[in-house]
Each structure stands twice: as C-alpha cells, then as structure tokens.
Amino acid sequence: MRLLTHNMLSSNIKGVVNGFPLRIEAEKVIHKEVDLNPDFLRNIFSKIEWRALSDAARSLGYAELPEEAEESMLDSDEFLGKFHHALLEIHLEEGALVCPETGRKFSVSKGIPNMLLHEDEV
Amino acid sequence: MWYLCVFFHRLLDYRRPEVEALAELFQHNSSNEPLEWRVPENHHPDSPFHFVNLSSDDVARDIANRSLLVKGMYELWGEGSTLEELEQAIKSYPDERKSPYLSSESTFRITVDSFGKVMSFEEQNNRIQQLAYIPFEGRVNLKHPDHKFWLMETDDHGGNNGLPPVVQKRIFFGREIGGSDRTLIPTYQLKSRKYLGPTAMDAEMAFLMANQALVKPGKLVYDPFVGTGSILIGAAHFGAMTMGADIDIRVVRDGRGPDRNVWSNFKQYGLPMPVGLLRADNNLPPWRPGLKEVFDAIICDPPYGVRAGGRKSGGRKLLKGVVGPYTVPDDKRTDHIPSTAPYSLVECVHDLLDLAARMLVIGGRLVYFFPVLREDEANVGNTVFPEHPCFELISSSEQILSSRYSRVLLTMVKRRPYTEEIAEAARVKHTEFRENHVKWLEDGNIHSSVFTPADQLTVSGDTKPLRDLKPKYRGKYV
Numbered sequence: 001m002r003l004l005t006h007n008m009l010s011s012n013i014k015g016v017v018n019g020f021p022l023r024i025e026a027e028k029v030i031h032k033e034v035d036l037n038p039d040f041l042r043n044i045f046s047k048i049e050w051r052a053l054s055d056a057a058r059s060l061g062y063a064e065l066p067e068e069a070e071e072s073m074l075d076s077d078e079f080l081g082k083f084h085h086a087l088l089e090i091h092l093e094e095g096a097l098v099c100p101e102t103g104r105k106f107s108v109s110k111g112i113p114n115m116l117l118h119e120d121e122v
Numbered sequence: 123m124w125y126l127c128v129f130f131h132r133l134l135d136y137r138r139p140e141v142e143a144l145a146e147l148f149q150h151n152s153s154n155e156p157l158e159w160r161v162p163e164n165h166h167p168d169s170p171f172h173f174v175n176l177s178s179d180d181v182a183r184d185i186a187n188r189s190l191l192v193k194g195m196y197e198l199w200g201e202g203s204t205l206e207e208l209e210q211a212i213k214s215y216p217d218e219r220k221s222p223y224l225s226s227e228s229t230f231r232i233t234v235d236s237f238g239k240v241m242s243f244e245e246q247n248n249r250i251q252q253l254a255y256i257p258f259e260g261r262v263n264l265k266h267p268d269h270k271f272w273l274m275e276t277d278d279h280g281g282n283n284g285l286p287p288v289v290q291k292r293i294f295f296g297r298e299i300g301g302s303d304r305t306l307i308p309t310y311q312l313k314s315r316k317y318l319g320p321t322a323m324d325a326e327m328a329f330l331m332a333n334q335a336l337v338k339p340g341k342l343v344y345d346p347f348v349g350t351g352s353i354l355i356g357a358a359h360f361g362a363m364t365m366g367a368d369i370d371i372r373v374v375r376d377g378r379g380p381d382r383n384v385w386s387n388f389k390q391y392g393l394p395m396p397v398g399l400l401r402a403d404n405n406l407p408p409w410r411p412g413l414k415e416v417f418d419a420i421i422c423d424p425p426y427g428v429r430a431g432g433r434k435s436g437g438r439k440l441l442k443g444v445v446g447p448y449t450v451p452d453d454k455r456t457d458h459i460p461s462t463a464p465y466s467l468v469e470c471v472h473d474l475l476d477l478a479a480r481m482l483v484i485g486g487r488l489v490y491f492f493p494v495l496r497e498d499e500a501n502v503g504n505t506v507f508p509e510h511p512c513f514e515l516i517s518s519s520e521q522i523l524s525s526r527y528s529r530v531l532l533t534m535v536k537r538r539p540y541t542e543e544i545a546e547a548a549r550v551k552h553t554e555f556r557e558n559h560v561k562w563l564e565d566g567n568i569h570s571s572v573f574t575p576a577d578q579l580t581v582s583g584d585t586k587p588l589r590d591l592k593p594k595y596r597g598k599y600v
Contacts (some may be wrong), residue, residue: 005365005398010273021409035394039340041365047416086398089594112375114401116438 001092001113003056007048009113011099011106013121021052022097022106029060029095034088041083042074048087057086125182126196126296128274130169130304133330137191139517139533140333141174147336148184149177162201164290170237171276171294173198179299186300188360190307190329196272196296208293209255223297224256229263231270238277253295258317262532270298293577309391309487310355316390317382319350319373323423327526327531328356334517334533335419337362342397344417346477349373351384351396353421357419358393362419363393367407374399404473409481420478463521467493469555471508476548479512480540488534494520505530505578512538519546 011019054065064082066073073079096105097113104121109116129137142157158175161167167553170193176182179197186195199220200211223230232253234246241249253273260268275293310325312318316582331353337343339361345353348366350373358364366384368374377383388395402408471492478488507515513534522528 001400002397005400008398008410008413008416009400009408012406012408032395034397037340037363040342043340043418044342044416047413049410110375112371112401113372113400114375116369116371116401116403117406 001108001111002050002088003053003060003090004044004073004087005113006056006092006097007053007087007095009096009115011101011104013099013104013114013117016099016101018101019099021049021056021100023100024056024092025098025105026060026092027094028092030091030093031089032091034083034084036081038080041080041087044087045069045071045074045083045096053086057090060090060092062086062090070097124173124175124198125299126198126294127172127174127186128193128196129191130171130193130302131170131523133191133326133519135519135521136330136531138172138520140189140191140330143334143336143533144185144188145176145181147333148190149181151350162292162294165276165292169276171274171292173444183300185301188333189302190304190326192302194272195299196294196300197299198294201292201294203290203292204291205252208295212256212295220256223269224258224260226259226355228260228268229266230258230260231262231267233262233270233272235272235274236277237274257332272296306359310359312352315352315387317350317377317384317387319352321423322350322352323356324352325356328353329359330356331489331531332356332360332362334531335421335487337419341418342416342597343419343421344481345422346402346407346420346474347422348384348396348399349423350377351387353423354396355387355393355580357421358388358396359391363394363539364396365417366396367400367402367404369401369403371401374401385434393561398478404470404477407473407477414480415483415486417486418483419487419489420474420482422474423491424467424474443568472548472551472555475508475510475513476552478534479510479536479544479548482536483535484539486536488532490532491529492521492532494528494530496522496526507532511544512536512540531553582583 006022006024011022013019019031036038039059050069051067054067054069057063062085065086069079069083074083091111092108093111095108097108098105127141138157138159145157158171158205161169162171162173165171176185176195182195186192197219199215200208202208202211220521232250234241234249250273273293273295276291304593307326307328312322312324315322332343335343335357337357337360341355341362342366343354343362344365345351345366348354348368349370351364351366352366354366366374374384377386380386384399385395401410474490475488478486482488492507496548507518507530515532515534516532517533519531520528521531
C-alpha cells in the first residue's frame with residue numbers, strides 16, 4: 001500500500017466521526033521505484049491531505065517532507081521528487097492501519113489493506 | 123475536412139462512439155459540438171464505410187492509430203459506382219491535393235480491398251493496372267512505403283456479411299492517413315494471460331473501455347470491481363495510473379500464487395503496477411470524508427447479480443436493493459433481470475453512481491457495463507438506463523451476448539458537482555436499502571434466484587412464451 005492510498009482511506013465504522021488519518025503500524029516497509037510523472041503529481045496535489053501524508057511518511061522513516069506545502073512549491077524539481085517518493089514509492093507491505101478513534105486494526109498484508117468491516121460495524 | 127473512416131466489421135454499436143471519444147481526446151476544441159457523420163450513398167449505418175468530419179490529418183491519424191475498431195482513415199480522392207465514375211472523380215480531385223503524394227522522390231503502395239466478396243490476386247492486379255490514369259511518379263515499395271493508397275469496393279449482390287444488401291456497389295480510392303494497431307489484441311489476449319478470473323474482460327473490450335474513458339498518461343483511473351485487473355490493464359497500457367478495489371480478498375491479495383496474481387498480470391506486459399489495490403465493499407466505501415473529485419475515470423464491469431452469491435463470503439450481508447430514484451424504474455425492472463436479481467443490480471448501480479458522482483473530477487467519465495434482458499422485442503432499443511443528476515449519458519453501445527441477454531457499455535460524463543443535497547438523497551436511499559434488506563431476504567432466497575434458468579423465467583406471474591430466435595439481420599452479432 002502506497003501513501004497515496006493511505007491518504008484516501010479512513011475508518012468507516014458506524015459511529016466513528018474522526019476516522020482519518022489512520023495510524024500506521026509497520027512490520028515491513030519496502031521501496032519500489034516508480035517513473036515520475038509531474039502532471040499526475042500536479043493534478044493530485046490539491047487532493048492530498050498534506051499533514052496526513054507528511055506524518056505518515058515520517059512514521060515510516062522518511063522525514064524529508066515539509067510540514068506544510070503549497071501549490072507554488074510544485075515548481076521545484078527537488079520538492080516534486082520528494083513528494084513523488086513519499087506518495088508512490090514507499091510501500092507498506094505488511095502491517096496494519098489503526099482507526100484513530102476505536103483502535104480497530106485494518107490489516108495490510110502483501111500490500112493490500114483489508115478495509116472490510118465486520119457485521120457489527122456497519 | 124471530411125475523411126473516409128473504414129471500420130472493422132465488428133462491435134458495430136461501439137464504432138462511432140469510439141471515434142467520438144478519441145476525437146474529444148485529440149481534437150482540442152472546447153465547443154463540445156458532436157462530430158458530423160454521414161454514410162455513403164445507399165449504405166446502411168452498419169456498413170463499414172463512413173465519412174467523418176475532423177479538424178486535421180493529425181487528428182485523423184491519432185484517432186485511427188489509437189482506435190481498435192477503425193481499420194483506417196483515408197483522404198478520399200474519389201468514389202463511384204463504376205470504375206468509370208471513379209476515374210472521373212479522381213481526375214477532378216484537385217491536383218494540389220494529389221501531387222504532393224505522387225512525386226518522384228516518394229515511395230508508394232496500392233492495396234486493393236473488398237467488403238462482402240473476395241477478389242483474386244489477378245483481379246486485384248487488374249484493378250491496380252486500371253489506375254494508370256493517376257500520374258504516380260514515385261517508386262513502389264510494398265513493405266515501407268511513404269504513402270499508402272487504398273482501392274476499396276463493396277459487393278453488389280445478395281448477402282452482405284449479414285447487413286441489409288447494398289443496393290448498388292460503391293468503389294472508393296483514397297490515401298491512408300492512419301490505421302489501427304490491432305496487434306495489441308494478440309499481445310494482450312486472455313488465453314496467454316497468467317491470472318484469469320471467470321469474468322475477466324477481454325483485451326479488445328478493455329481497450330475500448332479505456333478509449334471511452336479518455337484514458338491518457340497522468341490520469342488516475344479507478345475500478346471498484348477490479349478482480350484480476352483485466353480492465354485496468356487496458357487503462358495502464360494507455361498510460362494511466364490505476365487503482366482498484368474488490369470485495370474478494372483472495373483475488374486481489376493472493377491470486378493463485380506468487381507469479382499468478384493481479385500484480386503479475388501487469389508485470390507480464392511490462393505495465394506500471396496499479397498505484398493502489400485494496401479490499402473494500404463498494405456498498406460501504408472507506409474513502410475519507412471530504413475526499414472528492416480525485417479520479418479522472420471510473421471504468422468497471424459491475425457484478426450483474428449472477429455472481430452475487432459469491433459476494434457474501436465471510437458472513438457478510440447479502441446484496442440487497444429496491445428501485446432507486448435514478449435507477450431502473452418499476453415497470454422495467456422485471457424486464458431487466460429475472461426474479462429478485464434486480465435487487466443486487468439496482469443497489470450496485472446506485473452505489474456506483476453515487477461513488478462516481480463524488481469521486482470523479484468534473485468532466486470525468488464513468489464507463490461501465492449494464493445488462494439488458496432481450497425478453498421483449500418492444501423493449502429492445504428503448505431500455506431505460508440509469509440516470510443521475512450529476513451525469514450526462516453520452517453513449518450506449520449494445521453487445522448481444524445471446525438471444526436472451528445483451529450488455530450495454532454506458533459512457534457517462536460528470537457535468538455537475540456533487541452537492542450536499544445529492545449526498546443526502548443518496549444516504550437516505552442507502553439506509554432504505556439496508557432497512558428493507560432483511561424483509562426481502564425473507565420474501566425469497568436471493569441466492570438461488572439471482573440466476574433463474576432460462577426455461578423457468580416468468581415475468582410478474584405471467585408465463586411468457588419463449589422468444590423465437592429471430593434476429594432481423596446479423597449486424598449486432600458480429
């Protein structure tokens with residue numbers, strides 16, 4: 001699971017108000033190189049919750065992202081590279097996503113987060 | 123400028139919409155005016171020969187090269203019902219349009235092609251000899267010519283590949299601008315794919331869907347019923363970032379081993395991996411509140427209900443449903459899917475439209491298959507498709523699967539933003555589905571009735587006589 005996906009997910013258990021961002025419990029993190037696509041990054045930038053991304057990256061050991069970011073920073077190749085790396089190249093292979101409110105764990109195995117709820121959570 | 127657009131004689135309903143979608147992709151006019159089309163004199167709309175008005179050679183070439191169903195785009199130099207008429211037409215075509223392609227420095231090739239008949243090699247040569255009135259000065263190069271010319275003719279008797287007979291034969295001569303690359307299809311064919319599911323989308327259709335969705339590099343494409351990834355492979359081939367979800371974790375996570383899973387399917391073709399795969403229920407999507415307008419396209423083949431039994435794994439609730447405000451209306455419901463199956467289909471479509479309305483960018487496209495029961499002759503052709511206040515339906519292409527069923531590829535464009543009111547209406551509907559679910563379960567066993575065997579099919583209590591197999595012509599079966 002890349003941090004792009006993490007940035008889009010929340011705990012949707014019935015009754016949970018603040019299900020975002022999910023805390024990451026990492027057992028195995030891998031890095032996979034991906035071709036950099038500046039257009040894609042510029043498109044997606046405004047949809048990203050920046051704080052959640054930079055915090056998630058830090059919790060996985062990548063502390064290069066600034067705490068705040070704005071559109072104009074996309075002109076810098078250096079920033080684009082870091083944004084790209086954090087968003088698409090860091091993979092949570094094994095671990096869990098933890099609901100910030102209830103502590104319910106959504107397991108991540110072989111890179112696939114299992115976001116399905118139990119019967120009593122819907 | 124008008125171009126002769128010659129199609130392959132297959133998937134007839136999909137041909138014009140594909141060209142229209144690609145024209146929007148390559149022809150950068152924001153006017154949103156529909157493409158102009160016409161068919162040659164005496165030709166039926168299902169004929170492979172069409173004329174289309176495009177802004178330039180470059181656009182025509184881009185469309186033809188990317189298309190799956192366009193055999194070629196041609197600058198027409200002349201047409202006629204007889205060879206004499208053709209000669210007149212070619213001679214009167216302006217010299218300044220012709221001479222750049224006839225010069226002595228260039229190489230050329232003439233191909234003779236026919237529709238509805240076979241011409242012997244001798245006849246073909248004969249035809250080429252008869253074109254001696256065109257002042258070709260360049261050298262012939264059969265393998266890699268600079269300019270390709272085509273002489274194409276239709277047959278003028280009897281059967282015509284299942285089309286209504288052409289009254290009079292027509293001969294076309296033109297210069298090729300571009301042609302489709304169908305080598306994609308054998309490259310991506312399902313039989314050599316490592317990991318397949320029971321409903322894997324065939325390669326040609328996956329590419330057509332990607333074209334309908336205006337897929338191009340840098341776009342983010344989502345498939346909520348990803349399965350083995352067969353639809354996303356088409357989108358990834360055209361350069362999109364892909365993301366998929368499925369309710370069945372065995373499919374998305376495990377596949378059939380380390381080298382036979384969704385990832386390996388992308389690896390097999392050297393395509394970039396999906397940027398995200400997750401297990402999620404389309405009925406209760408886990409997207410964070412406030413997340414909207416992230417996907418450029420949503421492309422999918424929703425479960426029609428035939429597989430609904432498989433979706434209740436892990437003690438999950440069964441699919442459930444009722445007719446929604448922007449889904450299949452009551453009077454059409456029984457006509458669509460036998461017995462209680464529309465429950466699953468209807469709710470699934472409701473959820474899909476709601477998801478797409480929220481998650482697509484303005485101008486983004488939702489491309490999906492919708493099943494139609496061809497039970498009632500009168501019903502064919504005026505089926506009511508799902509509607510949504512955010513969306514405009516821009517094309518529907520039918521593919522007949524059997525005498526009873528067909529599926530229609532719907533392309534919808536998001537025109538209006540997802541408002542609070544629409545969200546609220548969708549939420550109410552969602553709750554209604556949930557609350558009534560148990561009751562519907564008690565009324566009938568959804569699991570066993572989702573797929574009613576053909577000979578038991580009844581509609582609202584009246585047993586309808588089985589329809590005769592009587593297609594008027596083979597057109598759509600091609």
